Amino acid sequence: MLRLIAxxxxxxxxxxLVLSFVAYLAIGAMPGDPIALALMNDPRMGPEDVARARALHGLDQPLLSRWVAWLSGVARGEFGYSRLFSRPVAEVLWPALRGSLVLLGWSLAMAVAVGVGVGMLxxxxxxxxxxxxxxxxxxxAxxxxxxxxxxxxxxxxxFGWLPAGGSPDDASDPGWRFLVLPVATLAVAHLAAYARHTLxxxxxxxxxxWIVAGRARGASRLRIAWRHAFPNAAVPLLSVLALDAGALVSGALITETVFARPGMGKLLTDAVMGGDHNLALLALLLVxxxxxxxxxxxxxxxxxxDPRLA
Incomplete structure (x- = not known):
């Protein structure tokens, strides 16, 4: 197991590293850069101002050199500034990631519990x-x-039992009330895979x-199911769980939009659509x-x- 991790x-x-290089090249090849966007907002900028700003931000350098400089800054913990939110990228990324992980954890827990339960039944x-x-x-469907x-x-x-969406504004308001509906939505959407794989x-x-032999020795059906059959059946379920975890971190955009919840899916889409290249690249790498x-x-x-997989 340690050898696998190593x-x-x-x-x-x-x-x-490769993904950052490909994504940086793809984003750099897109029309428009921060200076061009700034020029659109302030037409008083002259050619000298544009050239000085491009040199200040390193945009006059070749794309490969800019990627190396960006990578060196990330390695030093310098994640840059978000043009879309006018804040440091780290201050934008971490709350969105935390919100997605909370939503992901509860929805996956509910989907696995219900899906595995009905599949075993x-x-x-x-x-x-x-x-x-x-x-x-x-x-x-x-x-x-x-x-x-x-x-x-x-x-x-x-009924008016739960809020329609958003996040609590008051610290005294229990945050779980804002999670119930989006968690239930995502859990229902993902429990089918766990039910069918478990079945x-x-x-x-x-x-x-060995299950037939256990039954012949008089072991109860429930003991055989949980102690002997389920550990073997859980091996393929873990692959589904890992894929769902990655998909939900980046792909819960629709649910986050419907319930107005901040998260990585909505943040990544807003960054790409808003031309915030630095935030989009770092959000993509984080996902x-x-x-x-x-x-x-x-x-x-x-x-x-299953030690046989080692």
Missing amino acids: WRVPQIAVTL AALRPRWRGAVDGLALASQ LPTFWLGILLIILFAVT AAMTDALSAP AGVTMAATLAADVAQRAL
């Missing part, structure tokens, strides 16, 4: 498979924006020879780093559950 950490570093009680398949189909709007209409507008993996594990870290954690957990 091998994968340099791979993650090299991947982030269907594997142990075959007569429930039709209901579980129907639940999974409905979960996959419901668009997140439509489900989110329905939940807002029902619980925020009709397939548990059905396969329960037919293994990629979280995704690869989640994949590494899943691989480590898989080897802990």
Whole structure:
């Protein structure tokens, strides 16, 4: 396991380095730069002012030299300034990442708990498979924006039990009230994969020879399911969990927009659409780093559950 970590950490570093180079070149090739945008806002700037500003920000240097200078600054902990928010990039990134991780953690926990639970129920009680398949189909078919709007209409507008979105303005207001609806929306959208993978993996594990031998020795069905079958069935589920973690950090844009929640998905989109190249690049690398870290954690957990993978 330590050998896996020692091998994968340099791979993650090299991947982030290559990704930063490709993304920097792609962003640098886009029309418009901070000086051009500043010129649009202040037409009184003359050619000398533009040339001086470009030299001050290093925009008169070749693209490769600018990437090396940017990378050196990031290595020193200098993340630069966000033109879109007029604040240091670190002050913009960390609250958005924290908001996404809170939303991600609760929604994945609910999706895994419900999905694994109903999947195991269907594997142990075959007569429930039709209901579980129907639940999974409905979960996959419901668009997140439509489900989110329905939940807002029902619980925020009709009953008035929960806020429609946003974040608490008052420290005394419990923040969990603002999380219930977006967490439920994301959990419903992702539980189908866990239900179906659990059903397939548990059905396969329960037919293994050692499970049959355990039943012959009189072990209870519940003990066999949790102690012997589920650890083997959980191995493929960890891969799904790792992929979902990376996808939700960057891909919860629709849910964050519907419920007006700050997060990485909305921040990355705003940075790209607003031409904030520095913020967009760092947000992209942060999302990629979280995704690869989640994949590494899943691989480590898989080897802990199944030593044959080591």
